[in-house]
Amino acid sequence: MTAQRRPGKSPSIEMVARQAGVSIATVSRVVNGVSKKASADTTERVRRVIAELGYRPSGAGSALRSRQSRIVALLVPGAASAYMAAVAAAVEAALRERQKVMILCDTAEDANIQDDYLLEMRAQMVRGMVMLGAVDSPVLTQFLDEGEPLVFVNRKSPGGPGGGFVGIDNLQAGADIAAYFVERERLPCAVIHADPSSSATAERLTGFRRHMKREGIKLPASAIKTYPSVDHLEIGYRGAVALLQNGRVPRSIFCASDLIAYGAHRRCRELGLAVPEDVLLFGFDDNPLNDWVAPWLDTVHVPYETFGTAVVDLLDTIWAGTQTQPAPEILLPHKMVLRA
Amino acid sequence: MTAQRRPGKSPSIEMVARQAGVSIATVSRVVNGVSKKASADTTERVRRVIAELGYRPSGAGSALRSRQSRIVALLVPGAASAYMAAVAAAVEAALRERQKVMILCDTAEDANIQDDYLLEMRAQMVRGMVMLGAVDSPVLTQFLDEGEPLVFVNRKSPGGPGGGFVGIDNLQAGADIAAYFVERERLPCAVIHADPSSSATAERLTGFRRHMKREGIKLPASAIKTYPSVDHLEIGYRGAVALLQNGRVPRSIFCASDLIAYGAHRRCRELGLAVPEDVLLFGFDDNPLNDWVAPWLDTVHVPYETFGTAVVDLLDTIWAGTQTQPAPEILLPHKMVLRA
DNA sequence: TGATATAAGGAAAACGTTTACCTAAACTTA
DNA sequence: TAAGTTTAGGTAAACGTTTTCCTTATATCA
Numbered sequence: 078m079t080a081q082r083r084p085g086k087s088p089s090i091e092m093v094a095r096q097a098g099v100s101i102a103t104v105s106r107v108v109n110g111v112s113k114k115a116s117a118d119t120t121e122r123v124r125r126v127i128a129e130l131g132y133r134p135s136g137a138g139s140a141l142r143s144r145q146s147r148i149v150a151l152l153v154p155g156a157a158s159a160y161m162a163a164v165a166a167a168v169e170a171a172l173r174e175r176q177k178v179m180i181l182c183d184t185a186e187d188a189n190i191q192d193d194y195l196l197e198m199r200a201q202m203v204r205g206m207v208m209l210g211a212v213d214s215p216v217l218t219q220f221l222d223e224g225e226p227l228v229f230v231n232r233k234s235p236g237g238p239g240g241g242f243v244g245i246d247n248l249q250a251g252a253d254i255a256a257y258f259v260e261r262e263r264l265p266c267a268v269i270h271a272d273p274s275s276s277a278t279a280e281r282l283t284g285f286r287r288h289m290k291r292e293g294i295k296l297p298a299s300a301i302k303t304y305p306s307v308d309h310l311e312i313g314y315r316g317a318v319a320l321l322q323n324g325r326v327p328r329s330i331f332c333a334s335d336l337i338a339y340g341a342h343r344r345c346r347e348l349g350l351a352v353p354e355d356v357l358l359f360g361f362d363d364n365p366l367n368d369w370v371a372p373w374l375d376t377v378h379v380p381y382e383t384f385g386t387a388v389v390d391l392l393d394t395i396w397a398g399t400q401t402q403p404a405p406e407i408l409l410p411h412k413m414v415l416r417a
Numbered sequence: 418m419t420a421q422r423r424p425g426k427s428p429s430i431e432m433v434a435r436q437a438g439v440s441i442a443t444v445s446r447v448v449n450g451v452s453k454k455a456s457a458d459t460t461e462r463v464r465r466v467i468a469e470l471g472y473r474p475s476g477a478g479s480a481l482r483s484r485q486s487r488i489v490a491l492l493v494p495g496a497a498s499a500y501m502a503a504v505a506a507a508v509e510a511a512l513r514e515r516q517k518v519m520i521l522c523d524t525a526e527d528a529n530i531q532d533d534y535l536l537e538m539r540a541q542m543v544r545g546m547v548m549l550g551a552v553d554s555p556v557l558t559q560f561l562d563e564g565e566p567l568v569f570v571n572r573k574s575p576g577g578p579g580g581g582f583v584g585i586d587n588l589q590a591g592a593d594i595a596a597y598f599v600e601r602e603r604l605p606c607a608v609i610h611a612d613p614s615s616s617a618t619a620e621r622l623t624g625f626r627r628h629m630k631r632e633g634i635k636l637p638a639s640a641i642k643t644y645p646s647v648d649h650l651e652i653g654y655r656g657a658v659a660l661l662q663n664g665r666v667p668r669s670i671f672c673a674s675d676l677i678a679y680g681a682h683r684r685c686r687e688l689g690l691a692v693p694e695d696v697l698l699f700g701f702d703d704n705p706l707n708d709w710v711a712p713w714l715d716t717v718h719v720p721y722e723t724f725g726t727a728v729v730d731l732l733d734t735i736w737a738g739t740q741t742q743p744a745p746e747i748l749l750p751h752k753m754v755l756r757a
Numbered sequence: 758t759g760a761t762a763t764a765a766g767g768a769a770a771a772c773g774t775t776t777a778c779c780t781a782a783a784c785t786t787a
Numbered sequence: 788t789a790a791g792t793t794t795a796g797g798t799a800a801a802c803g804t805t806t807t808c809c810t811t812a813t814a815t816c817a
Contacts, residue, residue: 136541138803140477162502201476478773
């Protein structure tokens, strides 16, 4: 057992003040860039001492006093999935540029966990909460009501009005895919999707259907497979098992995510079906691995890398306080990626 | 422009105290489970008020006073990669059970960014810092020196002694792969790996080489390809390009990560080589997508799902204060996954 | 010149906790 | 019964900021 050495302490504002021969008020003002309150000389001197000592305002101290921490929370359902990770990385990077840090919470699509985290985040006085794939929950509705700074990503607010939104035009994307199927004469077609309670999935589907209807094409119920499971790979596999029975093979399948397409592809492989020759698989998200392990996949590229700055821009707008009447919304451009 | 509504406030300890007719000290003691300080009645009454009001101690208030927040930091190089995300998810889940939350920092393998984050985390008074793939940096060494609670994952401390470690026995795993190549008569073999400054990569490699040497097998320098790039897919591809020239085809390639194997596989596909018939590809990590999109890949399964509890157990040990003289270390079991 | 505005900066209160110290009552024990 | 001990709980001092008042000195203006 070694001598118990307590971790080092960061220098406090008081040390900086003493060292620079000014009051702590002045140091605080220099740090926070309160102009017209310190002469150029003083500012310079304080800055130098700050650099020398490696001073950084204590998160707890400033949060306590100003009721706002330097932290933003990101709540995701399932942190391990590729696209969540992509968004998380993008948001983290964008926050870093604004000198903020990110708490990551995994809600596992569970309303109770989500509520627990929401309350904890308020207790942490986070400056904002970013909801990636939010579910409907009492506290979420309450927070929306109370004007908590919320930004929804991909899936729109399931808890009533309020909050910003960052995503793509899912309706249009769905229609684009339908148009592509028609144009390439890939009919009859089928669809495999996950729980459509997510606005993203629902809108992709609606867009797809609307376009088909406009073209006078009927989608029989048997051509649309949906499963409640959380695992998209499994959904894709089971969907393909159901669709590809008795030698019936649609000319194309719209899979609502790349992972669903991966699952469907496995079944195709098992059945000896060539993709895309026998059946065209169309995914969604554009997993960065596609080029390497799924060159047979057509998909919609969602620019997750750019979601980060969009989210933070929205937060800035909200923080600025001049709430725009309609909740601020940023739609980013998607793009079809046709590999097959 | 709507009326500016400030976000709701959480109830404070003072409200709880008043409501329950006790002092705030008593409430604090109940919350923190200080026994022998409140009667069963009082405890019960306070508990009820807390539940009613939905009280949660303010993170800032308690952090400021006790010099410890409820936050643990996870520093990763590249948050978007699958295995980082897997570890992040596991750590997050394990922390949740201990009523802690996780800040996620992406260092991009950059020593300056890492240092900046380390200092910011100290300013946030985080309870511990988990380094996934740490790089050597001045502040890291300083923190190790000062006894900051650090746990290294996968890649051992590059900043001197100290800190806990969670990972697998990379030496053994490397040897296992070599043994497999020998046993299956998959010689000559080759290796593609990324920057070996990471202890994980270095040890895998060493284990592999040692076993080969023990078997009396020479690995010519030309059979070992390494590239400094950060992108493992690219590394794998370029490695395969270099290895598979002039019709020379090794019987097996040990790729130091699954992504490297994906990259190599792409080149094999381009050359019309069958995997594993013509050349066996052996990866590392066991990406969860393997079953679906890379059924040709043999790999080592690293139980990232279990890293979370291991990390938090280690933190608990460190927090308990009775520092074990040799830094605590947890080695988790790996497993070969032979699909091919 | 006197009045007034502005610049520069200090003193001190408050934010919500935790905890060392104190007190008073209720039990022991000799 | 007196002295000591335990139990239950209150008081108040930090913790490190930010910010509202002040104060003083200097510049501006009529």
